[in-house]
Each structure stands twice: as structure tokens, then as C-alpha cells.
Amino acid sequence: MESKRIIRHIDRLLLDPNNYRFIDRPEYKHVPDSELGDSRVQLRTLNFLLGKNNDNISDLLSSFKTNGFLDIDQIQVKPVGDNYLVLEGNRRTATLKYLYEEFKKGNDVGKLAESDFKSVNLVNIENEDPVQHLVTMGLHHISGKKRWSAVNEAQLIDDLLHIHQRSENDICESLGIKKHALRRSMRSLGLIQQYKQSDYGDQFQSDMYSIFEAVVGNSTMKRWVDWNDNQYAALNERNIDRFFSWISETEDNEWNDEGRERPMKREPIITQYRQVKEVASFIFDEKALTRMEDSRSINEGYIFSDAVGEVKLRDSIDNLKSFTQVAYNFKDLINEVDVDELAKIRTKIDEIIPVAKDLISLNEKRAAIYFAEIGRQFTEININSYRKLHNIKISNIKQVNIFAGGNNKGKTSVLEAIYLLSQLNDITSFLELEKFRGKFLSEFHSKWIEKNFVNEIGIAGTFNGINTNIQIRKETTEENIERTGYLNTLVSDSEVENQYLSSYIHLFSNKEPQLHYSKTNILCTAAFTSPYRYNEVLLHSAHKTAIENKYFDKVIGFINEYLDPDIQKIDLVNDDGENRFRVTSWRHDKAVDLTTYGEGLQRVFEIALLLGYCRDGILCIDEIDSALHKSLLVNFTEFLQRTAAEFNVQVFISTHSKECIDAFVENEYPDNDLTAYSLTEEDGHIVCRFLAGTKLKQLVESINLDIR
DSSP: OOOEEEEEOGGGEEOOTTOTTTTTSTTOOOOOGGGTTOHHHHHHHHHHHHOGGGGGGHHHHHHHHHHOOOOOSOOEEEEETTEEEEEEOHHHHHHHHHHHHHHHTTOOOTTOOHHHHHSEEEEEOTTSOHHHHHHHHHIIIIISSSOOOHHHHHHHHHIIIIISOOOHHHHHHHHTOOHHHHHHHHHHHHHHHHHHTSTTGGGOOGGGHHHHHHHHTOHHHHHHTTEETTTTEEOOHHHHHHHHHHTSOEEEEEEOTTSOEEEEEEOOSOOSTHHHHHHHTTTTOHHHHHHHHHHTOHHHHHHHSHHHHHHHHHHHHHHHHHHHHHHHHTGGGOOHHHHHHHHHHHHHHHHHSOSSTTEEOOOOOOOEESOSOOSOOEEEEEEEEETTEEEEEEOSOOSEEEEEOOTTSSHHHHHHHHHHHHTTTOHHHHHHHHHHHTTOSSOEEHHHHHHHOOSOEEEEEEETTEEEEEEEEEEOOOSOOOOTTEEEEEEEEEEETTEEEEEEEEEESSSOOEEEESOOEESSOEEEEBTTBOOHHHHHHHHHHHHHTTOHHHHHHHHHHHTOTTEEEEEEEEETTEEEEEEEETTOSSOEEGGGSOHHHHHHHHHHHHHHHTTTSEEEETTTTTTOOHHHHHHHHHHHHHHHHHHTOEEEEEEOOHHHHHHHHHSSSOSTTEEEEEEEEETTEEEEEEEEHHHHHHHHHHHOOOOO
16 A cells, blocks of 8 residues: 555654664663653653754754745654654654744744644655665665764664665665675674663764774774674773773772862763774784873873884984985085094994894784684694695594604694694794794794795695685795895795685895785684793783783682792783793792793793683694693693683694693593594604594503503
């Protein structure tokens, strides 16, 4: 049945309290159909539409008084009992209601007559498809000239998607909008919903929409809040709550001179969408963020951050180039005093430039994780070629997987291969392993790679139910590059879910390597730890993660119970520009360096931190039993298995100790998700065989099996 035109008295019209104009208001609450005609509901809705001092209808008041009520735009209604609910035209209806009250008081209403209020032209759309009605409103208020606020537009799109189950393509075609605009609206609305549910939710205003839109549109901010595009939500609760405090008015307590406490309001730090980009430039610099929060000034945080240091460095280098050229042009005028000054300048420049220009420097990397959600990590791995390992198939992979074998049987290589597969085309991960194998403390030479990389690497597997593989090879590039000092090019290709990722790095003997990639992904967060390698940057990141996720107390708790009950805390402190772990203990008057304690305690501390760091990822632990007394192994292996299950960490362990294998069998944790592998050499080739956890326990108990 089609819609039809009708005429009704203005008093028969009910304003819509659930109109999309109102949903961005903090005080908005959905009104059920049974309460639509309630006089208090109608009065509140009328006041919403009129605004303070009638500001929201000032244009219509002027138009109606001057021109009368022109029936140009339809007022669309549907019956509700004896009255009619206004679905489209609420602002015009509210204006008529206000002017009708003025008319009854005898006040001036311009050209309007009593008939304009008693005979209002309406369109009854009770039989119209509700989806079509929403689309019609969208055309008026999203694509048309009479725009709603952005958050109201987003809510209508969300209703079409989730209440009426319309597809993205259908909505885009119906409303004449682009898909990227639709998804940006959904992301922004998702973040707004999180804000409304937070402690600051009552402060939401529709003009804040652009701030939320700026966050979900900034890749750095999305990474910081751990944004999930499938759930349309930020998953890092600590960081997102922190951000919400920056865009909100907060209240702290301060003490006056008389020692009395009084509340102090603090204005928002971020009030404009442009400021989100400014904060993103130093969002991973904790010192700068703290400075910004203490001063309530973005500029203070920026100045205090490394970002401003980088800008100053670039400006300084540009100025140096310019002024050097000027000095060169007038070099004939240089005197003895100038020579001395230039010599001092040259000394400083020599200190800036590395001694060897082919040094490879590895910084902490932040490649994006490929999967939005990770259920089960590796279920199968095939090491086709890695060092002395060839055609090694590893199946029956569980949560905790032990690789045992004698010296030089490839245990460490197996863990390295698994770690590399998890890192896809992030070629710096391979360089990092080479750095530790060569026992370089910081930078290392490109010639090391040229000399020691001999055979192509090929590794494949199934991760999170998806097939993936990587190949790393050395080749001579065909690119048009400067060939002076060129050694070779290291290429890393990977495939995951039929998506190809590639990166490569040109190596030179006379200058820094040149890294190239269009996109870098990793399968998951991963770490490789060995008693013979110390990764300071990784451990500091793991410490930060443990503090943020409130896991650090568990680490200290285990150390207190099984290693040293006197330790109170372990802090990461800056000591003359160097970050060090300092231990506060009941036995010492002041904090001491962690290295003053035994290797066993340091090893437990490192592995425990990395378990928390690798949540939903993998952790490779080389020679887990190194420096650990056998009396500690049973309790520590149980702690490892429980924590791995809690944080969904898949663990790969190497050992040559039968006592370590016994510890996993003897601890109180069930062995259903435990697998052990034996690496042996047969006919000159390394062979890998597995034993399930329950079978392993039976054999160890019955015949004291040593799988080494």
C-alpha cells in the first residue's frame, strides 16, 4: 500500500524522541513505543529541538513568520493510537508547535494563520518499508543538503547494517557514499561507543566526532590502541582509557597551604582532531607522554620527545650542507684561526659518522601482525632448508614443544627456523639472528652476511589454519644502483593466505645497507631467547609489556617463592644514560644491579618476562635448562606451561638435559598439550622424531627413557 496525504491538527502530532538528531546527546535514552505520547517525553523532545533561546529553529522562525508555512518538504508520519508520530520533519513540526503556543497567547506569528495550525499537510507512510524510510532519511541528511552531525549519520548507517542486515554495497549504492567512508564511519562510531561506556562517557559531544575519526584514521594511533577492524574496537584497554582521559575534563585533588584537600579540574589535552596527529608523532615515547600529561600540553610532550630531536638533526644536517658549501666557495680566505676551528668541527663530525660505513644497525621493529585474531599458532612446520637442516617435518605441534638432542644436532637451528617463519618478510629478523650468532654486541658488518650466508633458506608451515612459507636468498640485483662497494642483495619472500610479501636489502662494503619493502607483516609477536645471547631492547620491551598488562607481579611472585624471598621489586632505571635492571631487596640497603645475582635467577626473569610479551604468539627458548638447578626445574616448567596456556603462547624449547625432560613429566601440569622431539643424525642427515606428552611420560617412568 502506498503512502497517502492527510490533514491533521498540530496537537495530533507527536515529536519523535528517538530521532537520529538526539542520539549523540549524553542524556539521550531510547523511548519505547508505549511512552511516545507521554507529556514529559514530548516536552523534553520539544526542548531538544528548539535549543537554548530557540537557537536550533531560528532560521525556521524567521522563514515561517515572513513567508508563512510553505508545504515544500513533506512531514512524514505514522499512526500511533489516535495521534501521529513524526518520522521526518521534526524540526519544522517543533517550530509550528512553538508558534501555535505564541498564537494562542496573542503574540506575533507573522503571516501564519490559525488554519496553518489546525490543518497541517502530512504524508502517512505507515505501510512504507522501514529500510526504505531510513534510506530516504539518509538521502536527506547524509547525502543531501540538510546534513546531520557525523555521529548521527554513522548511527543510521550502523542501523542499516546490523538491525536491518543490509550489505555494505547495498547501503553505499542506496545512499551514494563510498565504501571507505562507510567503514570509516563504523570505526569512528565503534570508538565513540567505547568512550560512552568509559568513565568519561557523559562528556561526549557530537563535535568530538572528528577526534575519534582522526584516531581510527591514523595507523600509528591504531597500533598504539591495538585497533581491531573486525570488532570495531580498541583492544588495549590501558592505552584507550589513557587516550580518553586526554580528550576529557578530569578532576584531581590538590592540597592547599593549610593542608586541606580540594578538587582541581583539569581541561582536556586534546580538543581538536589536528592534535591527534601531533600526539601520534611521539605516542610510543613514554617519557614524552608523561611530560604531556603532567603539563597538560601537547607542545611540551613534543619538545621532550625524540621526534623533535629527529627534526632538529635533519635541520642541522641541512644547514651544515648549506654552510659548508658557502665556506667552500670562500676557502681562499681561510686563515690559521679558521683552520683550528675547522679542525674542531671535523673532529665532531668524525664522531658522528660510524667508523665503518658498512655497519648494520638493528633497532626495535614494529611490523604489523597479519592476523586480527589468533586461535592456534603452528600445527605443522616443514624446514626444507636451513643451515644443516633439510626436509625436516615437524607435526603434532602442541602448546609446549621440546627438542632434545646432543651437541651439534641442530636444536638451535630448529628454533631459529620456527622464529624466522613467524616473521614472514621482516628481513631484519634474519639479520638479528645473524648478529647474535656472530656474537656482535651492536652493529655488524655487511661482509659478515656476504661471507656466512651460503645456502638458500626455505621454510613452510601452517599457522592459525593458514598455509605460509618464506624463502631467503642471496642474489645480484638488476636494479640500476650505484655499484661502488656493492656486495650482494639479500631477498626475503613470503606467502600467507595467497598474499605475497617481499623485502630486500642491498649490502655494500663502503656504506650502510639499503632496505626496501612495500609492506612488512609478521604472523604474530615472537621472541627468541638463549643463554648465549642478550637482547637488551627486547627485554626492555617485555618489561614494559609486563607492567602494562599487570603481569609483572607474577614474575616477582615466582622468584620470591622459589629463588629469593627477600627480593621486593625489580625496576628498569636509567643509570647515566644506560637502562639497567635494579633489584630492591630486604638484604641490601640500596638497589643493586640484576647482574649481581646468579645466572639462574637472571634466566628465569628473562624467560618469564618474554612469556607475557609473546601473548597470542610464539616463544623460542634455546637451552632452557642452562644455569637452572635441577631442583628448580620442576616448578619452573609448571610455571611455564601454566603461563603459556593463560597467555596463549606457543613455546618451542631446546635442551640436552634429561633432567629437564623429566621435570616436564614430573610437574603437576597435565601433559596433554606437551610434545617432545628427538633430533639425531642418521646417514649424515638430521632426523626429527616426536613423542606425545602422555606417551613420553609413560616411557620415562617405565624405562627411564633418555631421548637425547
